[in-house]
Amino acid sequence: MSVLEDFITQFSALRYQNPLAQSIIATRTLLSQHFGLNSEDRVMFDKLLSQLDSPLKVAVIGQFSSGKSTFLNALLGEEILPSGIIPLTSKVCEIGYGENLHLEIFYKDGTHTYAPLEFLEQVEPAINTQISHYKLFAPVPLLQEIIFLDTPGFNSQNQEDTDISNAILQEVDGIIWVSLIDNVGKNSEREILFNHIRHYRAKSLCVLNQKDRLKNTTELEVSLNYAKEAFSGIFEAIIPISAKNALKAQRESSSDGARLYEDSGILEVVEFIHTHLMPQKTQNKAHKTLRSLRILILKYYRRLHIPHIYLRRLEGLLESYGVLDPAQVQELNAQSQQLFALLESRVLALTQQLFSSLERTKMSFNKSHKNALGLKTTQQYEKEMYILPLDSVLNTLQRQDSPFISEWHKLFLAIKQFGTGFMCEIPDFAQILHVWEDQALGTHSRGTPLFLPYVLALPSHLQEWFVQYPRIALSFESALREIKISLQGRTNALAQLLEKTLRNTIKLVCLELDSKIRQGLQAYQKDSERFPLYEPSMENIRDMLQNAIGLEYYQERFFLHNNIAKALVREIESILKSVSEEHLQTLRELKERNEQILQTLREHIKRLKIPQY
Template sequence: MSILNGFVKEFNEKFVKKEEEFEEGLAGDIKRIRAKLLDEKFLPSIQLRNILDKQIRRARYPMEVAITGQFSSGKSTFLNALLSKNILPTGITPVTSKVNFINYGEEYKLKITYYSGAQEYAPIEAIADFTDQRKHDMRDIKYLTLYAPMDILKDISFVDTPGLNSQSQSDTDTTRRVLRDVGGIIWLTLIDNAGKLSEAQVLEEYMQHFKNKSLCVLNQKDKFTQDQIETTTKYIKDKFGKFFAKVVPISAKMALESRSAHSDILIHDEYEKFIKKFKEDLRINDVNTLNFFEKDFEDYKNKIKKIKEIDSSGNTKLLEESNIQDVLDFIDNTIRPQAAESKEYAIKKDLKGICNILVKEYETIIAVYDSLIEILKNAEDDVLEAFENIHKTYSKELFSVYNSLESIMEKMAHETYKSIKKQKASRYEEKSGFLHKDSYERIEYETYWIDSDNVYKNLFYDDQTIDKMFKRAIKELKQVELDSNEAYRNVYREIKHRIHRWQEPYEQLKKHREIASDMEFSSTRHFAAKVYENVLRSFHRAILENISALRKKFAYFNGALSYSYIQTTQATIAHFEQQIAESVTLYEKEPTKFTIYHPREDEILTKLKANFGFEKIEDFLTSKRNYLFKIIQYSKKQYLDINKDRIEFVESKKLEYIKKIEDIKIIKNDI
């Protein structure tokens, strides 16, 4: 029993497919869709796998908040305040010439990504070398990513943009694209510049669609009185309320000073320094003991103690006056919920878009098979007409051959008839009367005989007239055979030509979008490349079979014509000589009742045809259901059967993709 249980367990583990379980939330939903779209039946591409993995990373990626505004509005200082550290360079001209992504990392570092796709890392202190648009060697850089071990970056990724009225139009275009995609926007402007015409124009052009996720931050409040701040804030709310959900006056300078000196920040900085030194010392020291660590640990504890003993009330007050907390609250209470909802909507929209792309690509493949089906269907009438034309054309040719053969029969009959000659004969008849008893009278009469030597001489020996006429008829018949065979080949050539025109573009068929299945398109190209094996070969074999049937019929007919016409003539002459002899016998017995038989020309012709088997020849060549008619009818039926079969075969290939489209639409509806 235990052996059986073990077998069942092993079987289930190996062959029974377990339903995969997914985590709760957006990432789990994406994984569920990913598993369905990467099912083996779709032969998924690496690109599809990558883009779905990217969506999972996107779901887990922190909310993005863009910092933008007109140049020299203090964006870098403001970001440094949010990060509680002087990381980004500041200046009096548009310094930031590239998009900077500020993300969480285990250590401070800078990643430079170039338009070529190359990447390099640099110390964070070197960031100014890669962001100052006053330098001329920055054009190859696409964007920068700054990593910092700060808790705020675990949930929020800041995007520092070049601004919307930068000296470079490409920088403005880059900023515009960023604003469209991020979860929230902080528009930073100086209080004394807020509301100017130039800014109003920029807001009208770029910011009118982002109100629900946008915060207007009026920087440098520390330079103005409270009344001035309140007046400007109310003015901006009234004038630009349609662009922003909220307007907040702040002092980035005060916020940076207070936050960078805050005990929590100082403790965190000391912790980062301590951990970094500990890791480095651990790498170069004996790991069997931590003696090297004791002094550093004591120093670290003393520093933390001193930081905690510092009176931070001034910093706290400075932080409150900076009003930076209003910005953080807006991010947490307004941007974050909307960003999460917006991200989920955007990701699911993109997933549906992926499904739509896959459906479109499958429809591209279906169109390949549809066009072939259309060609096969449209060819039917033309092919059937071509077969009918073969019958019409070569029936006339066969009738001409028949006329030639009939002329031969008529000539043979006429020559035989001309060679019927008279000859004298006598019979004895008993005389009447008593005196003439037992006495006979010799009576002469005319009878007929056929000069066969003359017939053979005139027809066969002297100029071989009949032989030449037969050879001419056989040659005509052979030409009909060759021409009809070629006509059959032309039917196949027409089918092949149409399908080859279809084949040419699809042998090079390529997917339009990278995420489409390489294997599906490769399979379709292979189908097009192998169209002879897949479609044409059946038609080709049928045409060759039809030609073979024609040849067999012609071979049979040639055999019939090869029957010795001399023997036929001899048999005919012998027949009529017998008829004449029999008539003479009857005539001599009862002359008053019987006459001497003289063959008529039409009788000779009829007998010649009978001896030659001309009835079969006539049926073969001229009847409405002659051999050509029968082969053509068979060809038509065979063609229609094959065409139907090949259409059904192509339809079956097409249905595979229709089913896949249905499956993808079901997946899309589940998103």
């Protein structure tokens, strides 16, 4: 017994150490700083930490009657397990450390109970079918480092046993296949090993039991070489042992007992476990732990990286929104110039209307002159002249139901409606945002049950933004509404001013025209030689109308550099840019924060890839 204890103590002092706990804690701290860890991930971190110092798990497996229980007793240093556990129960028995020897039974319904060790030999088949697995606890020092799993094996007729054994092989840190040394390499055994064990060569050991049945070292060498050839490529090592002699040596305290124990081969098995399986377990644990941490970080990295991508896209949408289509701007400017052209045509039509309203009439005039005798005589003559039937013309031109006035009202309406179509062609940012949301959130869009969990899984600096981002569309909607109100006020004012000016213009020009005709007549009557009759031309009337209506003012508003179209474009671009910049500033701050977190995660992943374990 002292030989085994000294051997275990010696290897315990050399046990491989690693800083995995620091990596686990650092990863958990990093993610917790920026994300709300869900319960599943918190459990995972706790599990990774709890498994760091977990004992080595070794599955002991073999065909029926291969001496597995005897071998385990030899390893444990005393006869704890009754022989034939597996044939009797066909259940996994986990053997671990406990202050007292006891058996715990776990049932398939989730309950468990305790029973004496004899239960393993006495359990009835009907009860056995209700049992999931066993745990046996023994006060053996070796079990503080190693948990052994006694398994059903692969030659059972029950497929469930095979499935359980395969699942165990994937999970354990080491596999010990127990075979009888004088019956090694049977076809049935090789078939099992080829189908189930060869995939785990790096952690597999073959133990050839009952070497004490061989006559001499020659037979031992022959059997060992045959096993190595038969099991080529399946095991990392093959060790012949005598479990019976190992147990026998435990009962003896003499030097013969120590030699018998050393010759049994059990120490070589323990050495393989400590020198091969334990360092390998530590390395595998480091690899699996680091891989789990990297996968977890990548999950959270992706959780942030995807919205980060779509925030960049939204940034582009905001930068381009308010940059108006040049073709549409050109069309708007053309519409403004068309309004002025229409105004000019209305003035021309009014000019023609007034000119055509002038009437030609003959009037008699007296002209005095001296005859040949020097006597003053008066001669009467007739001359045609223009007169303006003022009342009739005013009545005609100012009547609201006249076709002439109707045409002017069309102009007033066109001025009032100016820019309406252009404003309608500005894309609705709510629709732009809706399309962006469908791409960015997919099935997690607002209004779906998945939206809130999605948002809560984001870093805190993004959560509030994702809840409130629809306000972006509302701010643009409000800005455009104000622009429309402002535009409507200006165009209505222009139309009303023109309408009022038109009424005054007609009256003033008619009065002026009538006055000039009368003044011309009076002057002609006084001195026909010096003052001709006033003969108004269309150019005269047009100039009067243009001056009276203030055509230059409307030319400035509709045609020249600072026309209403260009003013509207400048206003739209300025206001929308101002609104965009407000949201862009917020987005850029979010992006900068995101990039900092993503960079931190990338650097942490690189550190986890460093082969420091």
